[in-house]
Amino acid sequence: MRITDVTVELVELPAQPPFRWRAGLPGSEGPAVGGILRIHTDDGLTGEARTRRGLIVADLVQRRIRDDLLGRDPLWRELLWHRLWELDRIEELPIYALGLVDVALWDLAGKAANLPVHQLLGTYRDAIPAYASTVTFATMEEYLDVADQCLDLGFQAIKLHAWGDARADAELCQKLRSHVGDEVSLMYDGSAGFDFADALYVGQALSEAGYTWYEEPMREFSVTAYRWLAERLTIPLLVAETSDGAHMNVADFIMAGTAGYVRTSAQYKGGITGAMRVAHLADSFQLRAEVHGAGIVNAHLCMAIPNTTYYESLIYSNPVTREPAIGPDGLLRAPTAPGIGYGPDDH
Secondary structure: OOOOEEEEEEEEHHHHOOOOOOOOOOOOOEEEEEEEEEEEOOOOOEEEEOOHHHHHHHHHHHHHHHHHHHOOOOOOHHHHHHHHHHHHHHHHOOOOOHHHHHHHHHHHHHHHHHOEEHHOOOOOOOEEEEEEEOOOOOOOOHHHHHHHHHHHOOOEEEEEOOOHHHHHHHHHHHHEEEEEEEOEEEEEEEOOOOOOHHHHHHHHHHOOOOOOOEEEEOOOHHHHHHHHHHHOOOEEEEOOOOOOOOOOHHHHHHOOOOOEEEEOOOOOOOOHHHHHHHHHHHHHOOEEEOOOOOHHHHHHHHOOOOOOOOOEEEOOHHHHHHHOEEEOOOEOOOOOOOEOOOOOOOO
């Protein structure tokens, strides 16, 4: 089997429901030009990967990626994964674009084998608890109301994206703990909104309130700043979400003593191959690798990575609605279609 073409179909995507991540940080997008990257083969099989950045990806495929893939065996995923990193040295590919070819290759391999991708990876589970990952809401009262709705819908854990104000966020986190009690697992995501001093203040409040993890309080450019923070807090830090370099950079966070958990994902770690490298790296240090973000590709990762705890399900609105893949018991179940198994709304 050989690759005969690499194409990007541009598709018009509607505006997302209005939301934000924290004060001063954009959240929802307006109408966008998405893309479906397809890898075509002489066997007639096609592998797909989808993105909301269609124009950028189409340019990269035309200028850099297509010619490098033509004529190659699509089952040589390790070689082709390394080829993309070679191209990144020249092009500085956007972090979300690095893994698209890899995802399409895994989709193609699953279709060739007539198996879902998680079975090709080696399935560890057929269901996993989902946690409700909030966007940023207006008031403390609204957050408490949203939390009640999430628990009523079967979610077993809640993660906050709050305002990015250290004092207000710390108060919210402690009030939410008092509101839901000690049995509910709670997490907090700073969305890289703090400097060291404010990150320390919020982390101390989270430690007092018994939160499960403290995610991305600062930009991940300085491993040293994260080491200083980890040395002063008892709550585990969840690190290396948006850091470039896949497992290579994650290793530096681990060796510096910053990591209570690490992040992995297809979007930010070089596709499925990169995400699994991060997961295995973390496992060698007895650390958990928590999968970042929702969607069908990350659902496969959640089923195949032993050292992960939850599937991240985003809560965009109030009233709260549960994404269709999550059952009333709060569990995400394993995809069953061959390959990735994209639905019409997956991007």
